[in-house]
Amino acid sequence: MVGIERVFRSGLLALCICCASAGAHAQLFKNWISNIDQSPKVGVQVKIERFTPDMARRIKAFGFSFVRFGVWMNSMQLASYRNSVSAAFDAADSAGLPVLLTVRSTVSLVQPAQNDESRTAQLRESATQLVDLISRLTGTYQKNLLAIELWNEPDLPAYWPTGSVDSTFPVFIQAVCEKLKSVHTSTPVIGFGFSSAPLMNTRSGRLLQSVQASSSGCIDAVSYHAYGMSSRQIQDVSADVRSRYGLPVVISEWGVSSGGKKDAVGQADEIKSFLAKRAQTGTPLMSIYEWQDSQQAKNSRERNFGLVDATGAAKPAFGSARAALSVK
Template identity: 55%
Template sequence: MIAFKALVKAGVVAFCICSAAARGQAQPSGQWKLDSEGLAKVGTQVKVERFTSAAATQIKAAGFSFVRFGVWVNAMQTAAYQKRVGAAFAAAQEAGLPVLVTVRSTISLVLPSSNGSARNAQLRDAAKQLTSVIGGVVSAYGNNVLAIELWNEPELTTYWPTGNADTTFPIYMQAVCAGLKTLHKSIPVVGFGFATVPARGTQSDKLLESIRGSSAHCIDAVSYHAYGMNELQIQQASRYIRSRYGLPALITEWGISSGGKGGLTGQAAHINSFLMGRQSLNTPLISIYEWQDTVNGKNARERNFGLLDALGARKPAFGAAAIALRNQ
């Protein structure tokens, strides 16, 4: 995957600050409860490379209570990327926004020609790299980490470029969970950012079941993406996950694009309706995708999920979200 020694060496300076204080202020792992009014904690997704202090201030003023962004294990070996991650954490902390940190690799965890014991060894080595990066993030920024989210949409080849997930995911994640045992005492861990809710018989359910013994001691909640789901479906998902796995369900991505049939007004109406109805969703955390439009999306839909446009101007969806967040 990457040179692990180089990663550790490059990370020494970036992750040496305030480790004792960070661990001391880390939030307890059993924090996933609705607030006193039965409302979910609502945040929004940002991109590390575009997240600034000004954006953080806007997000906080709009009523969001956290931000979500990704940290890529294979990129953390470079000083430039470490600096970018550090700046994103600094911007969030300055605005009083905890960070839900999604940690994964963007490249394959094994060599294409590997199989059998060699492949399994590479998966376990990659797991050590991921847990090392998580340990560094928590050491440096733990006082502002809401939770660590393990991976993102592992049932999709795009986000799991490591071969057959049915066979590689369990070996890798069991090793990750083993490596997080000590760290998990100080920081909430959620998984695994599934593209589809783990309903009975789905691929995400099978992956979760495949590491059930490990995940029971590894994650505090199941995270999934709820695009296109209605209120009843979300309620059913929460009940199923709680019943089968004994864990709460968190929505770490939900959004609506202005690049579709409804346009700007349709996006705003859907966002307002969704957030105004969050009290009935039985979901303690929701992250809205996303803060700002993405210029390099593959189509109009993918480019226009933002509450702001690509230049930073507010779309009607921004006002709709702010009103919903203030009214409840």
């Protein structure tokens, strides 16, 4: 797996367009994270529970530059889960695949029925726990990490089970950013995996703005999920966010299901078209959701985003994506 040799300041990058050093650092990040020819790096999402060395080698041979998977803070107390995380990193390492690692909690960060003072204290304590986890993960796997992504879809209640996101997310992220300054790591940090583009007058846009207003910031790039968006729409978002925050934008999830409105052929066509235009998106990095269909997902759409089916057999999207990735 490719190591990261970039020197990373102990005071992490501020979310402030008026800061000249932030703009320069963001530009360096863009130049580092994209391919040498400035085309976007393209990766794919996997699930740690079934990610194997054989799968990793197949993904590498396919043409993907990295894999993305998540680690849940509340699950790390279980030895079996820690073993799964370690095995997933070993699998990626065996194929020379860097990891875009998303970290979050799947349970509430505060206890119910708390007053404001107590809730703030619990949010800050949870922030300490998350940063401690990041410190342990980077200490163990730093040479394997492409970047750390803070959270996943906090703008959706299902992924922010902590009450009002408008009031709790800024407090939590401000505390995370403050504490990250004491973590000396060369691993870039991106955030916050919004479920939709963080444009003005949207929930994700307001959350991003609230972090800028309430803290010095701590991320090298803004990440969001771009389901259903065209390359031109993504390009417009990239330009908008860069103009307001001075930061590059990365796509940590984009995909098409073969179990929704599209069948397997429709999925293949859309993926082929999207990847053919990836250089026009204005983003240095994008992750396709996902490598393999998920039998445990809640509905047909969620179960069928894979390039291969649940048994590992190639779907039509497999061939179209591989052909698109072979063309610069």
